[in-house]
Amino acid sequence: MNNTLLELKNISYKYKNNLILNKVNLKINSGEKIALLGKSGSGKTTLLSVLNGTIKPTQGEVKLFNKSFDELDRKQKRKITTIWQDLRLIDDLSAEQNVNCGLLAENNFYFAFKNLLNISSFKKAHKYMQLCRLHNSIYDKNIRNLSGGQKQRVAIARSLIQGSDILLADEPFNNLDPKLITTIKKLLLENVDRNNTKKSPKTTLVALHRLDLLNDFDKVIGIRDGKIFFNIKRNDLKTLHLDKIY
Amino acid sequence: MNKLKLNYTSLSFLPILVCIPLGHQLITNIHFGGFKLFQEFLISAFNPKIDNEIILTVINRLNETLFIGFFSWLISIIFGAIFGTLSSNIFYKIFNIPNFFQSIIRFFLTIIRSIHEVVWGIILMQIYGINFSIGIIAICIPYTAVNSKVFTEQLETIDYKNFESINQINAPKFSSLLTLIWNPIINTFKNFGLYRLECSIRSTVILGLFGIGGIGTSIFLSFQTLNFRELWTYLWSLALLIILPGLIFKKIKFKNKNKILSIFFITVFFITILLSFSYFINFIFNNNFENFNSLIYLFKSSSDLGLFDFLKLILETIILSLLSTGIAISLPPLLIGIFNNSTSKIFIKLFAFFFRLIPTPVILLTLLTFNNPSLSLAALTLGLHNAGITSKLLFTNLDSQDKRNYIAMKSLGISKKTSWLLGLFSQQAKSYLAYCAYRSDIIIRETSIVGVIGSIGLGWQLQESLSSFAWQEVTIVLTAYSSIAIVGELINGKIRNSLT
Numbered sequence: 001m002n003n004t005l006l007e008l009k010n011i012s013y014k015y016k017n018n019l020i021l022n023k024v025n026l027k028i029n030s031g032e033k034i035a036l037l038g039k040s041g042s043g044k045t046t047l048l049s050v051l052n053g054t055i056k057p058t059q060g061e062v063k064l065f066n067k068s069f070d071e072l073d074r075k076q077k078r079k080i081t082t083i084w085q086d087l088r089l090i091d092d093l094s095a096e097q098n099v100n101c102g103l104l105a106e107n108n109f110y111f112a113f114k115n116l117l118n119i120s121s122f123k124k125a126h127k128y129m130q131l132c133r134l135h136n137s138i139y140d141k142n143i144r145n146l147s148g149g150q151k152q153r154v155a156i157a158r159s160l161i162q163g164s165d166i167l168l169a170d171e172p173f174n175n176l177d178p179k180l181i182t183t184i185k186k187l188l189l190e191n192v193d194r195n196n197t198k199k200s201p202k203t204t205l206v207a208l209h210r211l212d213l214l215n216d217f218d219k220v221i222g223i224r225d226g227k228i229f230f231n232i233k234r235n236d237l238k239t240l241h242l243d244k245i246y
Numbered sequence: 247m248n249k250l251k252l253n254y255t256s257l258s259f260l261p262i263l264v265c266i267p268l269g270h271q272l273i274t275n276i277h278f279g280g281f282k283l284f285q286e287f288l289i290s291a292f293n294p295k296i297d298n299e300i301i302l303t304v305i306n307r308l309n310e311t312l313f314i315g316f317f318s319w320l321i322s323i324i325f326g327a328i329f330g331t332l333s334s335n336i337f338y339k340i341f342n343i344p345n346f347f348q349s350i351i352r353f354f355l356t357i358i359r360s361i362h363e364v365v366w367g368i369i370l371m372q373i374y375g376i377n378f379s380i381g382i383i384a385i386c387i388p389y390t391a392v393n394s395k396v397f398t399e400q401l402e403t404i405d406y407k408n409f410e411s412i413n414q415i416n417a418p419k420f421s422s423l424l425t426l427i428w429n430p431i432i433n434t435f436k437n438f439g440l441y442r443l444e445c446s447i448r449s450t451v452i453l454g455l456f457g458i459g460g461i462g463t464s465i466f467l468s469f470q471t472l473n474f475r476e477l478w479t480y481l482w483s484l485a486l487l488i489i490l491p492g493l494i495f496k497k498i499k500f501k502n503k504n505k506i507l508s509i510f511f512i513t514v515f516f517i518t519i520l521l522s523f524s525y526f527i528n529f530i531f532n533n534n535f536e537n538f539n540s541l542i543y544l545f546k547s548s549s550d551l552g553l554f555d556f557l558k559l560i561l562e563t564i565i566l567s568l569l570s571t572g573i574a575i576s577l578p579p580l581l582i583g584i585f586n587n588s589t590s591k592i593f594i595k596l597f598a599f600f601f602r603l604i605p606t607p608v609i610l611l612t613l614l615t616f617n618n619p620s621l622s623l624a625a626l627t628l629g630l631h632n633a634g635i636t637s638k639l640l641f642t643n644l645d646s647q648d649k650r651n652y653i654a655m656k657s658l659g660i661s662k663k664t665s666w667l668l669g670l671f672s673q674q675a676k677s678y679l680a681y682c683a684y685r686s687d688i689i690i691r692e693t694s695i696v697g698v699i700g701s702i703g704l705g706w707q708l709q710e711s712l713s714s715f716a717w718q719e720v721t722i723v724l725t726a727y728s729s730i731a732i733v734g735e736l737i738n739g740k741i742r743n744s745l746t
Contacts, residue, residue: 052414053414054410054413054414074416074418077416078415078416080414081414081415082411082414084407084411086407088405088407088408088410088411089408089411090408090412090425090426090429091429092428092429092430092433093429101412101415101417101425102415104412104415104417104418104421104422104425105415105416105417105418107417107421108418108421109418109420109421109424111421112417112418112420112421112422112424112425113424115425116424116425116428116429117505117508117509117512118505118508119505162415
């Protein structure tokens, strides 16, 4: 049975005459936990943006559930969620309002309205914030008043609350202390569902810098200068591979 | 020799050079015929007329002013927010609508706001006759367009990455739009709402001078009859009317999370839209169209306006705008810099308040008591009025600024004036100039008011053409006015963008 969720076929992306992605081919199967390695500027973020449909490639084809992005309906598009490197939280909203934004897709306009007026229910948001080890004293605090680590976890909670099938995360462990990294990594790789029970398989692609965080991943992809240099099982990863990309 | 290098601080003072030609013309035009009148005008400020009759008149007139001012403000700020959203990039990105429609909306809004509310008022009065509703509609038309620009500018500050992030959640498009624009809209309302209300009241007063009603009409009538004591009763009561909303606004805590207040605002929002539509339809269908027939002469009427005279009027309008802008930019920092002590500051604030408060036509008529009508006098009037506004902003910004640099410089033994200039003002100069660029847009439009009163530029020609129902001339003058205002807005926009 074909269990490919996401597929990139011969993808290239050019920005101002710079080739950011160069003929990338990639298949992501259901349930895979993949680490994406590469230096800064190697094309990791662009690759994630192509995978979630934010960036349209200059050349090639992106397929989600065997359909191109333009063919997908809103419900299908919702099955992919992203934790951005720059978090992209809404500054003027509180932490809990930001997390509730993750529920906008499955709710109507009235929910968005209530969320802005602060009169919607935050029960679910609080549950995910708790999972991300956010203290309840910061729930109603404005995003601007939070520390880098707190903002990071709000962004993670917003992403997890969407209950998507595929999670793309761009350096999600930034600003976190070692203890929190362990907790959050477990959370991302186990992927909690709405009932707070483990729901597997969930598919995760995480862009990373730190090699010590590679355990628990099934596969490792190495990228350099917009090209995929290796796409192997984690157990097969050798120093030789890393030399190619760093 | 080193090259002269201009910075934001020096650029804030340089425009004061306009005072050289301006001062020269003012001195040559001086006369002492009205000195006694001017003296009487000043003395009356401390001895306004107070009796039962005038108090009743004041209450009635203030009611009218507040009614026109408040409703035109409410309608224009709500429709401003709607049109501001419709002409913002974010709207077109979310709904995937071609930007062509955005350009069309922006173009129409630019034309609408290029014509001053007084001009709209005079035109509507010529068509519909003097009518209470004219005041509200005349203010609403350009104010909606002006407010929409303010809202659009705030919406353009939304980070594109936030749009991508919300878009990626794949929420319904209206939910995405609302989530992204909600706070910029609320913040714009919080930051500009009171200021726009003050502007709306001031515009109502100015329209009153042209017969719309309210306290403006009383001010003008008492000035025409040289009843200065009565005039000052009206001016003082107007001052109260302008100060009061500020005090009320300060008392209301605008917190985005104040549920009751938010629900109240949303209810007001929808009720205002419904009422203004029904009011507008009622106005259109139940009005006296007697004068409307004069519009058919638009294509029949001939124009006696010679090309040379017309170009001269355009040039006068441009020079008037430049001179006034020069005064409005440089006078406040110059005065605050030179008279840099707490007593002087109180006096400067007081003068600034009066120049903001007293309608420009009244300032001009007062100045005419000792100076012959001229372009310089009109420029001085407009410049002083706008300097009153720019100085308010400058004082607010300077008061809230971090004073550590200023204190550090003073502790080094540097003089108070130099410390103020380099330690305080220099940090504000850039944003101050950016605001002045925005202000000069308004000055261009305001030339029509002083033009009408002071026989200068296109404003005067417009009044003449309207009075004689020379509609073709009116069209030509309005086109010229719009063109100057649009070109000015484009230039100022470029300047502002380079400053922010």
